[in-house]
Amino acid sequence: MSNPQQLRYxxxxxxxxxxxxxxxxxxxxxHAANALGDVVFVQLPEAGSTVTAGETxxxxxxxxSVSDLYSPVTGEVTEVNEDVVNDPSLxxxxxxxxxxxxxxxxxxxxxxxxxxxxxxxxxxG
Amino acid sequence: MSSxxxxxxxxxxxxxxxxxTMTDFAGWDMPLRYGSERDEHLAVRTRAGLFDxxxxxxxxxxxxxxxxxxxxxLVGNIASVGVGRARYTMICQADGGILDDLIxxxxxxxxxxxxxxxxxxQVVLDALTERAAGFAAEVRDDRDAYALIAVQGPESPGxxxxxxxxxxxxLKYYAGLPGTVAGVPALIARTGYTGEDGFELFVKPEHAVAxxxxxxxxxxxxxxxxxxxxxxxxxxxxxxxxxxxxxxxxSLTPFDAGLGRVVKFDKEGDFVGRAALAxxxxxxxxxxxxxxxxxxxxxxxxxxxxxxxxxxxEVIGEVTSGAxxxxxxxxxxxxxxxxxxxxxxxxxxxxxxxxxxxxxxVVALPxxxxxx
Numbered sequence: 001m002s003n004p005q006q007l008r009y010x011x012x013x014x015x016x017x018x019x020x021x022x023x024x025x026x027x028x029x030x031h032a033a034n035a036l037g038d039v040v041f042v043q044l045p046e047a048g049s050t051v052t053a054g055e056t057x058x059x060x061x062x063x064x065s066v067s068d069l070y071s072p073v074t075g076e077v078t079e080v081n082e083d084v085v086n087d088p089s090l091x092x093x094x095x096x097x098x099x100x101x102x103x104x105x106x107x108x109x110x111x112x113x114x115x116x117x118x119x120x121x122x123x124x125g
Numbered sequence: 126m127s128s129x130x131x132x133x134x135x136x137x138x139x140x141x142x143x144x145x146t147m148t149d150f151a152g153w154d155m156p157l158r159y160g161s162e163r164d165e166h167l168a169v170r171t172r173a174g175l176f177d178x179x180x181x182x183x184x185x186x187x188x189x190x191x192x193x194x195x196x197x198x199l200v201g202n203i204a205s206v207g208v209g210r211a212r213y214t215m216i217c218q219a220d221g222g223i224l225d226d227l228i229x230x231x232x233x234x235x236x237x238x239x240x241x242x243x244x245x246x247q248v249v250l251d252a253l254t255e256r257a258a259g260f261a262a263e264v265r266d267d268r269d270a271y272a273l274i275a276v277q278g279p280e281s282p283g284x285x286x287x288x289x290x291x292x293x294x295x296l297k298y299y300a301g302l303p304g305t306v307a308g309v310p311a312l313i314a315r316t317g318y319t320g321e322d323g324f325e326l327f328v329k330p331e332h333a334v335a336x337x338x339x340x341x342x343x344x345x346x347x348x349x350x351x352x353x354x355x356x357x358x359x360x361x362x363x364x365x366x367x368x369x370x371x372x373x374x375x376s377l378t379p380f381d382a383g384l385g386r387v388v389k390f391d392k393e394g395d396f397v398g399r400a401a402l403a404x405x406x407x408x409x410x411x412x413x414x415x416x417x418x419x420x421x422x423x424x425x426x427x428x429x430x431x432x433x434x435x436x437x438x439e440v441i442g443e444v445t446s447g448a449x450x451x452x453x454x455x456x457x458x459x460x461x462x463x464x465x466x467x468x469x470x471x472x473x474x475x476x477x478x479x480x481x482x483x484x485x486x487v488v489a490l491p492x493x494x495x496x497x
Contacts, residue, residue, distance in 0.1 A: 034146075037355065038163045040449040040456075041425045059479075061427050063162050063448055064355060066479075092161070 002120075003029060004096055009119035010072040012054075015096065016113065019106055023078055026071065027100040028060065028091060031123045036062040039091040044069070044080040044102050051077060053110045058101070060091070069101070074108035134179035135272045135330035136337055143351055150354055151244035153180040158353035165356040166451040169319050173278035173344055174352035178325070179333065182246025183271045184239040184253060188262035191235045193394065198256040199227065200379065200402065202392040206231045211299045211316055215379055215387055216249055221401035222375035223382065225249050226367065228316060230301045238267070238312070238327075242369045256397060272333035276340055277323030277360075279495075280347040285324055287343045289313070298322075307339030318357060320364025321495055359448045362457065365419065365491025371430055371445045372417060372459055378402060380409035381461075383417040415442055416467035419492055420485040422456035425449075426478045428485070433477040434460050441466050444476060452493050459490065 007015040013032035017025040033039065041061035051057040051071035058069035080102045084090045090099035114122060131154040134140075140147065145156035156177060158165060168174050186195060195203035201214030211230045215223050225245040230238045241249040246268060253264045276284055286293055291304030291313055301314035309332040317323040328336055341349065358368070367373050372382055379388050380402070388402050408414065420428065428447035433440045442462030450457040458476065466474055469489045475482040 037146075037158060038161050038449075040427060063359065063427075064157075066427075066429070089163075 003031075003116040005116045007096070007116060008072075008113040009116070009122075010070065010110075010113060011122065012070040012072070013123075014070060014072040016072045016109075023103050023105050024073065025100050025103050026073075027095055028069070029119070029123075030095045033092050033095040033099070036060060036065065036067060036091075038063050039088040042069075042084055042088050042091065042101070044085065045071075045077045047077050047079055049077050051075060051104060053108060071104070072113060073104060073106045073110070075104040075106040077102050077104050079103040132180075134177055135333035136177045136179065136274075139334060139337055140177065145351075145353060148354065151180060151242075153243060155180055156351070156353040158355045159351045162353065162355040162359070163451045165350055165352040166359050168348060168350045169278045169321055169352060169356065169360055170452055171279065172348035172350075173276060173280040173284055174319075174356070175337065175340055175344065175349055176275040176277065176352050176357060177333075177337070178273040178275050179271070179330070180243035181273050182241035182243055182249065183267040183273075183327070184241065184246075184250055185265040185267045186237045186239060186253070186262055187235060187265070188260070189235055190261040191237055194257055194260035194262035195229065195237060195239075196392055196394055197260070197396050198253055199229070200388040200396060200398060201229070202389040203229055203231075203237070204392070208233060209300055209302050210297075211301050211314060213299070213387065215373075215384070216252060217378070217398035217402065218375060219398055219401065221378040221398045221405050223369075223373045223377055223379060224252060224375060225369055226373055230312070230314060232301070232303075232312070245369060270329070271327045272330040273325060273327055274333065274336055274340065275317055275323060275325045276344070276349070277317045277319040277352075278321050278349075280344065280349065281321070281323045284340060284344045284347065284349060285313075288339055307336055307343075309336045309339075311336070318364075318366060319360040320366070320491065320493055321360075358446075359451060362446050362448055362459065363450055363452055363491065363493035365459070365493075367417075367459075368446060378405040380405040381414055385409060413464040415461035416464050417445075417490070418460060418462055418467050418469075419488040419490045420444070420447075420458040420460055420474070420476065421453065421488050421492070422458075422476075423484045423486065425456065426481070426483050427456040428458040428460075428476040428478060428483075434462050434466075434485075435475050435477050435482055436466050436471075436473050440477075441474070447476075450492060457492050458485070462487070
C-alpha cells in the first residue's frame with residue numbers, strides 16, 4: 001500500500017492534509033484501516049468542539065474491536081464527514097479519500113508528525 | 126509478538142500466499158481473515174467458504190469398552206450413536222462445570238474420534254486419559270495426525286460432489302464416513318459451525334495443501350472464498366451456537382447454558398458429574414438462574430463480551446459474545462440475563478456500551494436459521 005506523499009502522519013495512524021484556508025482534513029491510514037478490519041461504527045468529534053493533539057476524540061469500531069480515535073493536531077473541528085458516519089465501510093474502501101473523518105482549524109501541530117516515507121518506514125518496522 | 130512459539134498448520138504457507146491476516150488463537154497462528162470478514166461471512170451464507178480448522182483437537186478412543194468408557198466420561202449417551210454418525214456433547218467436571226463442548230464421531234463399533242476445542246484439547250485429553258482407568262479403552266492424542274478443512278455454505282455439496290465418489294446425498298447432517306476427496310483419503314463429515322450445510326474433512330496433514338487447492342479450483346465457478354476465524358465467529362453467533370470461553374465455562378453447567386438436553390441421565394452406568402448435574406437440572410427447572418438470550422441492537426454500537434446488560438438502571442446480565450451481524454445488518458449479542466428479563470420481547474433492556482445505555486431487543490436464539 002502507498003501512503004500519499006502530500007499528507008503527514010501520526011504514530012497513532014492518523015493522516016493530516018495540508019491546511020487550506022487554515023483548515024486541514026484528518027483521517028486514518030490504510031494501514032490502520034486494514035489492521036482494524038471492517039469498520040462498522042464511527043463516533044466523531046462534534047463540529048465546533050476542540051480537539052487536542054494526541055488525545056482521544058472519537059471511536060472506531062470494527063467487527064472485532066473498538067479503537068480510540070486520536071487527533072493528530074490541536075484545533076477546532078469545523079466539519080465531520082456525515083457520509084462516513086452513515087457508511088463506516090468508507091474507512092476501509094477509501095481511507096485517504098471518501099473515508100476522511102473530520103476537518104479541523106489547526107491552532108497547534110505537534111513536531112513529531114511524519115512524512116509519507118517516514119510513516120511507511122514506521123509501519124514496516 | 127513472538128511468532129516463533131506459535132504452532133503452524135500444514136496450510137500455513139497457503140494462508141501467507143493468500144495474504145491472510147494471521148492471529149494467535151489458542152497457541153496456533155491462524156488466519157483471522159483474508160480480505161473483508163463481512164464478504165467472507167456473506168460468501169458462506171450465499172455461496173461457499175473454505176476454512177482451515179487444523180487447530181481443533183482430535184482424540185481417538187478405541188477398545189472393546191470404548192462406548193462404555195465415553196458414556197462414563199461424557200454427559201451424552203455416546204453408546205447409542207450409530208457407526209458413521211456424530212453427536213454434539215460435553216465433558217463436565219464432577220461438580221457439573223463444563224470442561225469443553227465436543228463433537229464425537231463413531232468411526233467403527235469400537236472406535237470413536239472426539240474433537241475438542243483447540244484451547245481445551247490438552248484438558249480434554251488429560252481428563253479422558255484419567256477417566257479411562259479401569260476401562261478396556263485406549264485414549265490416543267491424534268492432534269498431529271489430522272489437518273481439518275471445512276467447506277461450508279449452500280454450494281458446498283456441489284463443490285464436494287465434483288471431487289468425490291462418496292455418497293454425499295446419503296450423508297446426513299451430523300454423520301461422517303471415510304472416503305476419498307480429490308484423490309486424498311479423508312473422513313468426510315457433514316458437520317460445521319456456521320449454520321449452513323457443509324462438510325468437515327479430516328485428512329493427513331501432508332495431504333492438506335493438495336485438498337485445499339482442489340477445493341479452491343472446484344469452487345472457483347460458484348464463488349467459494351477462503352474464510353478466516355473472524356467470520357467463523359460471526360457465523361456461529363448468528364446461528365446461536367455457543368463458544369467455549371464465552372457462553373460455556375467451568376463455572377457453568379450445561380443447564381445454566383440452556384443446553385441441559387445434552388445431559389442424558391437415563392443412560393446406562395454412572396458418569397462424571399451426574400449428581401451435581403441432577404441438582405443443576407432441578408435448580409434450572411424451579412428457580413432458573415440467568416438465561417442465555419439473544420439481543421438485537423436498535424443502534425449501531427457493538428456489544429462486546431463482558432459488557433453489562435441493564436434494565437431500569439440495574440445490571441441484569443452480561444454479554445458473552447457480540448458482533449455486527451452481516452446477515453441482519455445490526456449488532457447482535459448473546460448474553461446471560463436474569464430470568465425475569467429473558468422472555469423475547471421484554472421491554473427496556475439495554476447494553477452498557479462504555480457508559481452509554483444502548484437499547485436492545487431481547488429475542489429467542491438463533492438469530493439466523495437457514496432455509497432447508
